[in-house]
Amino acid sequence: MTGHHVLVEGTGVRFSCAEGDTLLRAALRAGVGLSYECNSGSCGSCRYELVDGEVRDRRPGAPGLTARDRRRGRRLACQSEPLSDCVVRAPEPAEVTTYRPVTQTALLSAVRPLTHDMSEFVFTAEERAEFAPGQYAMIHLPDGRVERAYSMSNLGNSSREWKFVVKRVPDGQATSILFDKLEVGSAVVIDGPYGHAYLRPERNRDIVCVAGGSGLGAMISIILGAAALPDAVDRTAHLFIGGRTEADIHIPDAVLVARRRLRALHVRTAVSAADGCDPQPECGIAPFRGFVHEAVVGALGENIRDFTYYAAGPPAMTDALARALVVEGGLAADHLYFDRFC
Structure with missing residues (x-):
């Protein structure tokens, strides 16, 4: 080469x-x-x-x-x-993750609808799926010109499965191909893993995961990763899921299964539209009326600085969360992890 x-x-x-x-x-x-x-x-x-x-x-x-x-x-x-x-x-080389990115062909094996505009796409690749919980991959779509970053929603595995939660973007070049043109058996090229917002298991702190839109995928991976740790029974996790309306909210079954391995898993939702929504039966707590970063501050209050945070979602959401936690809440900046996608 x-x-x-x-x-x-x-x-x-x-x-x-x-x-x-x-x-x-x-x-x-x-x-x-x-x-x-x-x-x-x-x-x-x-x-x-x-x-x-x-x-x-x-x-x-x-x-x-x-x-x-x-x-x-x-x-x-x-x-x-x-x-x-x-x-x-360039600046001094920074830390690298355990897994180096690899480019490989993968075939679409399943599409699982989650909400009216969000689905989980499952691909089977040529090699083992090796990545840290919370990382993302670049997907080259079949036309050869379109490439997008999507976070994995599962854990690394020997079954070669790469799962991605994708939210349809109106008139979006990439999502129109994924949702409307890609069929089971179609081939894409996956290049990954990438990203710094991966689970740090060595930190002896409870975690908070904050998801907006398709950022839910990365937070599923983080929660599953925490539940798979040897000391999971000693760990508490909080998961906040934000959406505009009730129709935008999805609580995956995998997250509820992870609850059984953790000391505790608290799931809360937030809806920003004025009409709100009904309580989510899966978590039993009425949704917060407002933005998801406001729900985090309201729920954790004076304990904000006691956690390590992972976040994934639109830039406006992650920026607002960073301001609320670090600038206004006094959280140490190295206790908040997110990768900006624009």
């Missing part, structure tokens, strides 16, 4: 990048932890400077770069395909 070499200036770190791969993904495949979040050009976390060499920009107008960034010659590692050997200037 042809490719190029990339040197991170001042660190001595060098890695190979296969033809057509991005600088970021090649680094992660090599075990080099460059900074990133969304992997799609939107968040700007993977900014770097090209000192020497040539790259192709997959997405020249990506919102992850400001006008000031562009004036300073900054680029996005997740959108840069090296066309020659390169030297780059």
